[in-house]
Amino acid sequence: MLETTHRNNPSVTRRDVLRAGVAAAGAGLAGPLVGRAFGQPEAGIDESDAGQSALRVGLIGCGGRGTGAAIQALGAESGTVLHAVGDVFQGRIESCLELVAQESDAERVRVGEERRFVGLDAYKHVINSCDVVLLCTPPGFRPVHLREAVDNGRHVFCEKPVAVDGPGVRSVLESARIAQEKNLALMSGFCWRYQNQCRETFAHLHNGGIGALRAIHTTYNTTGWVEPKPRQPEWSDIEFQLRNWHYFSWLSGDHIVEQAVHAIDWIHWAMLGQMPTRVTATGGRSTRPDLPETGNVWDNFAATFEYEGGLRAFHMCRHWPNTPSDNTAYFMGAEGYCAMNPWTQNH
Structure with missing residues (x-):
């Protein structure tokens, strides 16, 4: 039940340029999350998204907070589409997508069956599919997910808390450094800061x-x-x-x-x-x-x-x-x- 289940899909590479801010390390991880992607459609990318410069958002963790984050991401920028989701439980994926479609522009919820990933390693497949990822799983997994995202050049909304222990915090600080070097946007979920x-x-x-x-x-x-x-x-x-x-x-x-x-x-x-x-x-x-x-x-x-x-x-x-x-x-x-x-x- 916890193994990843998905259809085979062609490899997806990110577009060359994204307008985005720079990550800032520490408790106030903040920066503009939503930019606009542009360029020609690439192999493996739905032209209805890439051809219109849509920013492909991926959601990792489809519980209440993740569902809310997806709704907020679609509301923050008209050029965003929800492109892929992942969770350890299939039922959460279905309920999440249903609610996001109800609360947002349903035409921008473009998560085909082949991009609904289930399992503890679902995060890898979501990250590989998108330009921006929303990290909304239980926080014990956050450091691993964040490192995977920045190593692959993805812009990130990282829900708080970013870690649950000392090793996790040190990993996140290193991920923030990597994000800054790569000029990636990295934004935390400390909502009161905004x-x-x-x-x-x-x-x-x-x-x-x-x-x-x-x-x-x-x-x-x-x-x-x-x-x-x-x-x-x-x-x-x-x-x-x-x-x-x-x-x-x-x-x-x-x-x-x-x-x-x-x-x-x-x-x-x-x-x-x-x-x-x-x-x-x-x-x-x-x-x-x-x-x-x-x-x-x-x-x-x-x-x-x-x-x-x-x-x-x-x-x-x-x-x-x-x-x-x-x-x-x-x-x-x-x-x-x-x-x-x-x-x-x-x-």
Whole structure:
């Protein structure tokens, strides 16, 4: 079931030129993702796409986030077409394509049966078929997928988080360096970096609106995660964990990495990319039920980030049922105070 299934198709080479931005490494991976491809149609490329300078988008990971990313990619540029998709589960591919066609221009959803790839190695076939790839699988796979994409000269939207552990982070930093050398666009999924209110708030901070920063506190507190799926008799161990990927740290990095990284990125943004000199953290599993499908992830974390000059930033996140949700950043300055909550649009 997890082996790749696809029809034989001719090799696809990318067009010679793409207008695109340059990758920037680190937490703020950002650059224009969508450019326009141009040139003559090549062998193996649908002329209805190539001849009209269409930018062929490939989606790797057809769950909720991947489906949303595909819809957004088609909405961002009229010259884009969804050209290939891949997932480990056939059912997700079909539901994804149906929803993208409903929410977008259905004529630009041009994913033939021969470009619907199923399996753990589906990413290779999608990357080989497209100009731009959207990396939206569980993040445990992200470093491998990103390296394959930049090695093959593809422009990339790389959903956050970009990795779940130290080796993965180092791999991503090297991939960002490669992308920069190749003049490839590489864009992360830190959505608040592109939200106008957040940009205005951080511009105010960086322009001295509350004086020199003294302390930062961020939260990502919610009542829980997606509903876990009990194991079915026909599932292998790997399928069981993939269908409950949020709850296994090798796939998700736990919720502090998979979700709360947004609030930790606010700290990094406020500090203009300055790295802390020390981080201390604690966490535990207080309310999450001990079931096979809830894996090994915790339900609460707290971390303290120490910086040169004495500034400290504090972060907490939790998944506790029947508790208030909160996603706020508090910035304390020498001359004032700022609070920001994008969920409620209070800045």
